[in-house]
Amino acid sequence: MESCKTDGSASSVVENNEEFKVHVFSSASELLGKLQEKWKSGEKKPYPAMYSSIFGGIILDPAMMVIPIDDHMVHRGHGVFDTAIIFDGYLYELDVHLDRFLRSAAKAKITSPFPRSTLRSILIQMTAASKCEKGTLRYWLSSGPGNFLLSPAGLPTSAFYAVVISEDFKQHNDGVKVITSTIPMKSPLFATMKNVNYLPNVLSQMEAEEQGAWAAIWVDDDGYIAEGPNVNVAFITNDKELIFPLFDKILSGCTAKRLLELAPKLVEQGKLESVKTKNLTVEEAKASAEMMFVGSTLPILPIVMWDGHPIGNGMVGELALALSDLLWDDMVAGPDTQKIPVPYV
Numbered sequence: 001m002e003s004c005k006t007d008g009s010a011s012s013v014v015e016n017n018e019e020f021k022v023h024v025f026s027s028a029s030e031l032l033g034k035l036q037e038k039w040k041s042g043e044k045k046p047y048p049a050m051y052s053s054i055f056g057g058i059i060l061d062p063a064m065m066v067i068p069i070d071d072h073m074v075h076r077g078h079g080v081f082d083t084a085i086i087f088d089g090y091l092y093e094l095d096v097h098l099d100r101f102l103r104s105a106a107k108a109k110i111t112s113p114f115p116r117s118t119l120r121s122i123l124i125q126m127t128a129a130s131k132c133e134k135g136t137l138r139y140w141l142s143s144g145p146g147n148f149l150l151s152p153a154g155l156p157t158s159a160f161y162a163v164v165i166s167e168d169f170k171q172h173n174d175g176v177k178v179i180t181s182t183i184p185m186k187s188p189l190f191a192t193m194k195n196v197n198y199l200p201n202v203l204s205q206m207e208a209e210e211q212g213a214w215a216a217i218w219v220d221d222d223g224y225i226a227e228g229p230n231v232n233v234a235f236i237t238n239d240k241e242l243i244f245p246l247f248d249k250i251l252s253g254c255t256a257k258r259l260l261e262l263a264p265k266l267v268e269q270g271k272l273e274s275v276k277t278k279n280l281t282v283e284e285a286k287a288s289a290e291m292m293f294v295g296s297t298l299p300i301l302p303i304v305m306w307d308g309h310p311i312g313n314g315m316v317g318e319l320a321l322a323l324s325d326l327l328w329d330d331m332v333a334g335p336d337t338q339k340i341p342v343p344y345v
């Protein structure tokens, strides 16, 4: 019988259980020393800061960026999360993401340990402490640590965690291929709240990668286009209408919602005929002139091939690129309401 060696390397496979000797750490400092080894190289840290309400502060040492194993988000999936991007020293659309985060928490019946204003202040202070000017800010609300039961009733407090991840962003000028997902999509209650149960999303992504596609598209039980595994999807019809599927059974994407506000500019310029949310069948969607993914870290990714069939003429369309420019300009030079400055120290 094969088993994984966990004596430190955790990578080699041994064939005989007798060889399997588990190391016992003699002290916390021995363990910490080992964890710190991993991050010792002079390279830039990928996670420059974390916040944990359980620790009660900001952590800069990646070796200590951990959450308790008895946290109900870990062993029961009782947690919600959200993301915002850090772009040129600003937090783009932080407030819209924070609103969605708290809507998700309410649906998951998780009460935040802090009021909204404190959560917001922690996120801004942590980003400042990270010194990161380009990356993503990810944050979670969990029913918290305390036991391994199903019910969160006996837990002393909910928990708030956040982390900054250094990352670069660029506009996408090339198109990608997609497939239709065969993994069942989440029911509306779970798809409309951004909870940590992303197993269907992960399996859908793996299915796409196995077939050489960038991602897979979900189609709902009524045959209407839903969304991608962590992105929304939008279409341009042959009549130059920009169409987003309705948001009642899928995640209400902050980027999609912003694009719905910005895209009427292209109608004024005569490039688009109209902008709307409407359900589309697979047949209608596959007959569209252009198709694209829309999401915080993209912000637009043109789709040129779906299940082996070209979308439009199979090339990246000019309206997808124009919509990408609209969002990019908003990230670079949008109004103050969209861009929260980070007070780096």
Ligand SMILES: Cc1ncc(COP(=O)(O)O)c(C=O)c1O
Binding pocket: 227, 228, 229, 230, 231, 232, 251, 252, 253, 254, 255, 256, 294, 295, 296, 297
């Ligand atoms: C399932 C799902 N749909 C859509 C999106 C796009 O949302 P946003 O534009 O807020 O990144 C995400 C990402 O958060 C997601 O996880």
